[in-house]
Amino acid sequence: MTGADLRSGIELSEARQAIAGARRVVVKIGSSALTSLAGGLDTVRLDRLADAVEARMRAGSDVVVVSSGAIGAGIAPLGLTTRPRDLATKQAAASVGQLALAHAWGTSFARYRRTVGQVLLSADDFSRREHHRNAQRTLDRLRSLGAVAVVNENDTVATEEIRFGDNDRLAALVAHLIGADALVLLSDVAGLYDGDPRKGDAALIPEVRSSADLDGVIAGTGGVLGTGGMASKLSAARLAADAGMPVLLAAAADAAVALTAGTVGTAFAARPVRLSARKFWVRHAADSRGALLLDEGAVQAVAHRRRSLLAAGIVGVRGRFSGGDVVDLVAPDERVVARGIVEYDSTELTGVLGRSTGELPDTMQRPVIHADDLVSV
Template identity: 75%
Template sequence: MSDTRGVIASARSIVVKIGSSAITSLAGGLDRERLDQLVDAIEGRMRAGSNVTVVSSGAVGAGLAPLGLTSRPRDLATKQAAASVGQLALAHAWGTSFARYDRTVGQVLLTADDIARRTQHRNAQRTLDRLRSLGAVPVVNENDTVATVELRFGDNDRLAALVSHLTSADALVLLSDVDGLYDGDPRKGGANLIPEVTSPEDLDGVVAGSGGALGTGGMATKLSAARLAADSGVPVLLAAASDAARALSAADVGTAFAARPERMSARHFWVRHAADTVGTLHLDAGAVRAVVDRRRSLLAAGVTGMSGGFHAGDVVALVGPDERTVARGVVAYEPSELDFMIGFSTRQLPQDLQRPVVHADDLVRI
């Protein structure tokens, strides 16, 4: 067994993401038998000593049959209507299945805004931590009933990667209808399973496709989520839901993604992956070198301009003279203050404006 698979197999805290196709069908909605099998596998992992947070897709899929819909809707209003019906059924199904083991389930519905805004981010983190400390199993889903296009995660694979860092998980397991990452489309033949990804070079030539009839994701989103989690320091296992028992015990199936050696701090992860950028600071070449090469704070002297409706405390993009984004960071000033400061050295500014525009501790290089 590789070191990565060993870490996943022995992880004390894991996030398990369940794809829509694993627990729903177009004809019958929720498949209770398959959901029970997944809960059996999760329970086995919990009895082995791990705490588990579930990220469950399937709300829209679970709402199709009760509403007489025969295909996944494309318009937002119908998707939200299906989700409003399906979320009730999905939460009840998870609760009923875990009740066989006398376990309580807590539903946590999130929007991208809950992760992007630091206050909501912390609140979500506290809620998940408290549920686990009370012995409940958190079941997380995107709040499809209220999420708009602008406020969506895009898919639950990305949500699972964000939750894995939010909960300080030791591993992330992505379970769906695919049994791993291939170097081509396995449905067309001739494709080879990639058992482990240890560096970006292992992905050279890999072509990832889009999702199926029930889900919004696909191999492309799973690959993106796995790389996001691994980059933050969380190892990932991508496997078929039908192999859940092995994935959640020996971790000897699917594709394993090795994590970066050092775990990214919660604040740096939020700045880089979770928060939305709401403005841009334009830097001269000297400031780019200071920020990127020497890992220094951004000072007013190196700022040449700004754009966007940001406020102090927001995350902004730092852009070089070639208009390429080189970093993201938390800006310390209001635009009205920066307008006065731009281009001046620190010693030329009043005492209350001598702090860095973006402190090195609040800055992440891209």
């Protein structure tokens, strides 16, 4: 499905201008744009996508590709007829497909005498600061050497507990990692619609400037070959907006226009004030090690008034964690309303739940989570 070109009769938004002029761009390509159940990798479509990326690079931009399709590329060679559901078969398909995918990207960019470097990442690489720095250095060096970094999730070893869940989120985290100026999400959908476009009566939403533009929008889940869907793309767009970059969601068939004029699909504006690197890490990259259950007063304080969390507002502790870990803050209705870096071990907190600061020992006079280490979700 391709999208209408929006140049006729409208003024390009600030977000689209920023995307068109971005110096560093992350381009995420969905499984459905590269593979099919019957035939595996579609090298004709992959070549067209490589052409669009090369054109953007020759125009002066640094481009990192986040490529889905490893599992999809391994389905046909293994004689499978459906996308596997069990973890072991997914990992087996990925082990075959990653090799094929990397070779296909390498062959395609070789037409331009361009070298490709494969970078496989897991969620753990973003939650651990040393791994985070190593990945950043690798991507930066590949770009400085004129190579194309093709990033994928390390599906052969990722488990359900540590995986990203979809490559849309991976792409947004990579964009933050390299300090990208824009994120482009390419898949089999032409953009964000106000309904199901397959039913024929849905309208494309060309711009999302704030959450108000999403009122009434119902986001679906993934398709046959992918794990994402519109819900994951909206989540990735929000993540990128937190990092201060605009996002373009467009059809892979429109890649050439998306990576030049940016006049197709749906453009998401960056938030006016980006999250600090520390708060971005707390909200999006760090693993949660446990949870603190809050009363309604504490929910109002931390989620709406941006106050520090005190022991008096905590009614329960879940999990085992240490001081310095990231934990979820849970409202009485079980909603996760915030995340933060906790000051104390779970065993320490268990004995002081609901107590005012004046009742606490001298060693626990600091807030349980300081406001500077809190971020609402």
